[in-house]
Amino acid sequence: MTQIFDEKNASIPVTLIKIGPCTVTQIKTVPTDGYDAVQLGFDLSKKKVEDNQKKRFLNKALEGHLKKSGALNSRYLKEYYVNRPEEFELGQTFDITNFSLNQFVDVRGKSIGKGFAGTVKRHNFSRGPMSHGSKNHREPGSIGAGTTPGRIYPGKRMAGRLGGKPTTLKRLAILRVDTDENLLVVKGSVPGKPGNLLSLTPSV
Structure with a gap:
């Protein structure tokens, strides 16, 4: 800031x-995947990933997936729901x-x-009283449960x-x-x- x-x-x-820049690594549609979405790939490094560096985070399945779009240096993948996936192309960049x-x-x-x-x-x-002997300065205090319901409700602020x-x-x-x-x-x-x-x- x-x-x-x-x-x-x-x-x-x-x-x-x-x-970015971010690269379109996959286009998902209702007939093939059940929903319409676009997958984008992103990498923090400016330079292309060397072969020995690539092996650190790429397995065979991910390497084959990214090779279709030519974005082998995409270390981070994220999907976005879209209404018209036909408007996007594999390998398209957003910057x-x-x-x-x-x-x-x-x-x-x-x-x-x-x-x-x-x-x-x-x-x-x-907080509770800060005077001598209060013994309750930053404790949560009573949590309100008794014989009924005999338990703590989920979501209780604790x-x-x-x-x-x-x-x-x-x-x-x-x-x-x-x-x-x-x-x-x-x-x-x-x-x-x-x-x-x-x-x-x-x-x-």
């Missing part, structure tokens, strides 16, 4: 997102040119994992793992498009830590 300034010198928080200024996008990614957290941090519970889940932020405005560096300048924050893999789709 960083900040930019508008014509009135107001500070705007933004996130820089490096885009920074598919986005425009003032467009709105939905950004999906995995949020920052924060490990095991208590109810105060995880669910914003208020301590547990916080973060590390798929999260979507909707309708983020694109403020700048840098075609030289393949960078999108998006208003606001996006899920995850720096270097996180993101999925961008046009907002409905």
Whole structure:
């Protein structure tokens, strides 16, 4: 994240997102797969994968699958549901040119994992009395179950793992498009830590 300034010198928080290019590695249709979707392949490295590097993450099945589209350096695959799969071609690429200024996008990614957290941090519970002898500073307190129902209902807000889940932020405005560096300048924050893999789709 960083900040930019508008014509009135107001500070705007933004996130820089490096885009693609992504290659169409498979086109799925209702007759063959039961649903319409497009599979995109992406790799973080700029250079082509050498033969000895390729063997580290490619097995024979995946290598044969990616060879059809010529995208053997695709380390990450993701599907997107589409209404008209016939408009796409195998090997077609998507990059920074598919986005425009003032467009709105939905950004999906995995949020920052924060490990095991208590109810105060995880669910914003208020704390107990801090005075001497209370013995209840950050405990969850009563969880409400008695003889009936004799158990805890699923979904009860209690301590547990916080973060590390798929999260979507909707309708983020694109403020700048840098075609030289393949960078999108998006208003606001996006899920995850720096270097996180993101999925961008046009907002409905």
